[in-house]
Amino acid sequence: MQNVKFRRTGHKYECVKCLKSYFTKDEAVSCYDHCDLLTSKLTMLVIGGAGYIGSVFSKTMINLGHKVIVLDNLSRGHFEQVDKRAIFIKENLLNIENIKDQLLNENIDIIYHFAAFAQVGESVKEPHLYYENNVEGVRRLLEFMRIYLNIPLVFSSSCAIFGVPDQLPLHEECSKNPLSPYGTTKLICEMMIKDYVHAYDMKASMLRYFNACGASLDGLTGEKHDPETHLIPNLINASLKKETVTINGNNFPTNDGTCIRDYIHVLDLADAHLLAGFKLLKTKNKVFDYFNLGSGSGYSNLEILETVKSEIGDFSYVFGPRREGDVPALFADNTKIKKELKIEFKYSDLKTIINTAMLWHKKLLHK
Ligand SMILES: NC(=O)c1ccc[n+]([C@@H]2O[C@H](COP(=O)([O-])OP(=O)(O)OC[C@H]3O[C@@H](n4cnc5c(N)ncnc54)[C@H](O)[C@@H]3O)[C@@H](O)[C@H]2O)c1
Numbered sequence: 001m002q003n004v005k006f007r008r009t010g011h012k013y014e015c016v017k018c019l020k021s022y023f024t025k026d027e028a029v030s031c032y033d034h035c036d037l038l039t040s041k042l043t044m045l046v047i048g049g050a051g052y053i054g055s056v057f058s059k060t061m062i063n064l065g066h067k068v069i070v071l072d073n074l075s076r077g078h079f080e081q082v083d084k085r086a087i088f089i090k091e092n093l094l095n096i097e098n099i100k101d102q103l104l105n106e107n108i109d110i111i112y113h114f115a116a117f118a119q120v121g122e123s124v125k126e127p128h129l130y131y132e133n134n135v136e137g138v139r140r141l142l143e144f145m146r147i148y149l150n151i152p153l154v155f156s157s158s159c160a161i162f163g164v165p166d167q168l169p170l171h172e173e174c175s176k177n178p179l180s181p182y183g184t185t186k187l188i189c190e191m192m193i194k195d196y197v198h199a200y201d202m203k204a205s206m207l208r209y210f211n212a213c214g215a216s217l218d219g220l221t222g223e224k225h226d227p228e229t230h231l232i233p234n235l236i237n238a239s240l241k242k243e244t245v246t247i248n249g250n251n252f253p254t255n256d257g258t259c260i261r262d263y264i265h266v267l268d269l270a271d272a273h274l275l276a277g278f279k280l281l282k283t284k285n286k287v288f289d290y291f292n293l294g295s296g297s298g299y300s301n302l303e304i305l306e307t308v309k310s311e312i313g314d315f316s317y318v319f320g321p322r323r324e325g326d327v328p329a330l331f332a333d334n335t336k337i338k339k340e341l342k343i344e345f346k347y348s349d350l351k352t353i354i355n356t357a358m359l360w361h362k363k364l365l366h367k
Contacts, residue, residue, distance in 0.1 A: 005032035030282075037278045043067040044277075045108045047093055047141070048115030049086065050077030052223040053156065053212050053266055057112065059083045059221050060270040069106055071099070075133075076117065078224060093137040096144045104148060110277045111153045113141065116185070119229060120160065120325075123182035134185035135192075142196045150202055152280035153193065154273050157208040159262075159292065159330060161187040169333035172208075172292055179325045194288050201286040205276040210262035210294030210332050212269055214347060219359025222266075232263070232353065235305055236361045239312040247301050249322035254329060258301035262294035262331035265347035265356070269293065275341040291341070294332025295348035307350045312358055 006013045006028035012021040013028035017035035022028045044061055048054040049070030055077070058068045062085045070082050073092040082088050087106075091099050093115050116134045117123070123130045138155070145153065160183030161176050178184045186208075193204045213232045215222030223233050238245035250257040272293055280287060299307075305317060337343055347353070 005029045033282055034278070037281060041065050041067065042109040042277075042281075043069070043107055045069050045071060045103065045106075045111045046086075047071045047111065047113045048077065048156075049112075050074055050079060050082050050088075051114055052081075052225065053209075053269055054112070054114035055081040055083070056216050056221050056266045057114070057270045057273055058086050059216060060267065061274070062086060064274075069103075069108065071096075072115065076225070081221060081224070083221075094133075094140055096140055100144070100148060108149065108151060110151055110281065111141070111145070111149075112156075112273060112277070113138065113153060114156045116156065118158075118182060119225075119227075120180045120182050121229065123180050123185070127181035130181050130185045134182075135188050138189040139192060142192060145202065146196060146200050150200065152203040152205070152277060154205045154207060154276050154280070155189065155193060157190055157206045157290075158183065158186045159208055159210045159294065159332065161190065161208060162330075164327050165330060168329060169296065169331050170292060170294075171333035172290055172336055190290065197286050197288040203280040203283060203287045205280055205287075205289035205291070207269075207272055207276060207291055207293045209269060210264055210292075210330065212266050213263045213357060214265040214267065214353040215356045215360035216267070217356060219356060219363055222357060222360030222364075224364065231261075231301060231304060232308075232357055233361060235308040236312060236354065236358055237365075238315045238317070239308050240358075240361060240365060242313075242315055244316045244318060245305075246318055246320040247305065248320050249326060250319040252322070252326075252328040254300055256300050256302045259326055260298035260300045260329035260331065262296070262298050263304075263348065263350070263353055264293060264295050264345070265353050267347045267356075268295070268343075268345045271346075272337065272341065272343055275343055279341060289340075291337040292332040292334060293337055294334055295345050296332055296334040298329055298331035299350060304350065304354075308354055311351060311354050 015031035049058045050072035068086040070086045071089045163177035163179045
């Protein structure tokens with residue numbers, strides 16, 4: 001018997017799951033399919049799930065009832081960050097063939113790829129590491145998918161693919177001239193994935209994050225990089241430890257002279273991954289999606305510093321020279337992702353970002 005997806009109510013059609021009314025049958029059916037996905041339990045392969053964003057994503061998905069398999073070689077991640085309810089496979093993505101049987105036995109619905117080296121400065125000094133790990137890793141994953149497991153892929157890309165913005169806010173079609181090998185590897189990965197989608201009928205979505213920040217609401221899963229180059233964790237640590245922090249540059253053409261960046265809470269990133277994945281799973285044909293994923297507004301370094309001071313406590317700072325390649329302002333045009341994925345950014349206000357990150361950093365300090 002065919003599944004009943006809608007009901008006629010007068011001149012309208014009602015989705016039998018959420019009871020919303022529509023003018024057309026197709027809209028009601030599409031709503032039903034979406035509601036169905038929202039309540040379905042997926043098996044997700046999270047590559048790089050022991051790192052910052054991958055671990056928060058995994059935990060969020062497990063809390064929603066999905067099954068998560070984490071694949072990570074712990075080169076930059078931490079075993080204790082992996083949710084105990086996940087299946088953990090310690091392996092290098094470059095050797096994915098070694099775990100072929102295990103992966104094929106798991107009936108995986110969707111793949112999330114977070115596994116990359118992501119330090120801009122290191123990529124300038126040692127580009128070979130980045131081309132090997134980031135580009136070759138994705139090439140081997142695509143080969144694995146082409147031969148054995150052609151299922152949807154959501155890929156962590158970055159606003160670093162754009163380089164100096166030709167306009168602000170940055171929309172998806174702005175020109176792409178990465179300033180670092182890191183940014184170049186992300187752009188190459190996007191291009192490789194696009195070619196595979198086209199030739200082998202795959203489905204993939206590129207999420208180009210701006211600056212990820214914040215932690216899980218319980219403060220138990222968050223950002224831990226070595227060295228830490230991101231502003232918010234460094235400011236929070238300075239505040240907690242009463243250390244002096246250096247702000248890079250105070251002569252940019254912005255209101256207060258410091259750089260402006262777009263910060264997106266890691267929980268909003270997690271939602272975006274889920275919704276991008278749902279869209280791929282619902283799509284019948286091959287598809288290559290790409291979205292700029294930022295909150296849409298920028299905060300200057302000094303604005304963030306002042307908020308950290310008022311939320312956590314006073315500390316001193318000095319201005320240092322600009323970092324090479326730093327542009328004055330970078331923030332996303334998120335119209336496309338809001339429209340197509342119907343996402344709302346619930347956590348990306350500065351106070352939530354700083355307070356969730358503070359809980360996490362306090363816990364790290366007391367370990
Ligand atoms: N953090 C940000 O602000 C930001 C911004 C834009 C894009 N991104 C992208 O998001 C992704 C996640 O970033 P993050 O901050 O969580 O990084 P992270 O370094 O905390 O996590 C990356 C994880 O991938 C693992 N990994 C790396 N190479 C691997 C390999 N070959 N095989 C198996 N595991 C491997 C590491 O061990 C680590 O656990 C990266 O792809 C990064 O480029 C991050």
